[in-house]
Amino acid sequence: MEGKEGKLVATSKLVMNEMIMPNDTNPLGNLMGGYLMRWMDIACAICAARHCGFQVVTASVDHISFYEPIKLGDVITLSAQVTRAFNTSVEVYVEVSAADLTGSNPRQSNHAYFTFVALDEVTGKPIQVPQVIPITTEEKKQYEAAIRRRELRLILAGKIKPEQAKELRHFFTEM
Numbered sequence: 001m002e003g004k005e006g007k008l009v010a011t012s013k014l015v016m017n018e019m020i021m022p023n024d025t026n027p028l029g030n031l032m033g034g035y036l037m038r039w040m041d042i043a044c045a046i047c048a049a050r051h052c053g054f055q056v057v058t059a060s061v062d063h064i065s066f067y068e069p070i071k072l073g074d075v076i077t078l079s080a081q082v083t084r085a086f087n088t089s090v091e092v093y094v095e096v097s098a099a100d101l102t103g104s105n106p107r108q109s110n111h112a113y114f115t116f117v118a119l120d121e122v123t124g125k126p127i128q129v130p131q132v133i134p135i136t137t138e139e140k141k142q143y144e145a146a147i148r149r150r151e152l153r154l155i156l157a158g159k160i161k162p163e164q165a166k167e168l169r170h171f172f173t174e175m
């Protein structure tokens, strides 16, 4: 099923668990947001590197909100999967849920989109990555929408001008 042109989402999908220990918490006994972001970055980086077959660096992280506090002793589950690859970059979606140690009181905590760039080991320069082959309905929805998320983040990062955007130009420029 996997050709030269691309790889299936399932090939690089990753699920990672962490238990919240005292050193991970703030004075209220809740997981520090920064520690959660670190784990999200690690989960997504492993997923991106598996897909690309190269070392990757985090190029950007889209908006992150924290819906629910995560308590000392809770166990979090991070599920990361690629959504779409472009030329040298790949977008990874990560979802975080939490539950107590026995699995009860499960709840969604947050989600985010990370973008990684693959680097050639010798030159250290960005290198072309395999395309993503979406199969399921959800994978196809993520794949289609990724082009708009990419335009938005590149505009916000000052990498492209709004008038260069194909999909979102009308949001930023007059008709």
Ligand SMILES: CC(C)(COP(=O)(O)OP(=O)(O)OC[C@H]1O[C@@H](n2cnc3c(N)ncnc32)[C@H](O)[C@@H]1OP(=O)(O)O)[C@@H](O)C(=O)NCCC(=O)NCCS
Pocket: 057, 058, 059, 060, 085, 086, 087, 088, 089, 090, 115, 117, 126, 153, 154, 157, 159
């Ligand atoms: C990410 C990085 C390699 C991009 O380098 P660059 O010289 O801007 O490269 P280019 O302009 O040629 O862009 C390369 C790719 O990065 C993507 N990119 C660059 N900046 C981006 C951003 N802010 N958000 C998303 N993608 C970005 C480009 O869209 C391009 O993707 P494509 O080839 O799929 O179209 C470079 O900025 C870097 O090394 N940053 C530091 C990474 C790092 O250390 N991360 C950990 C933080 S401590």
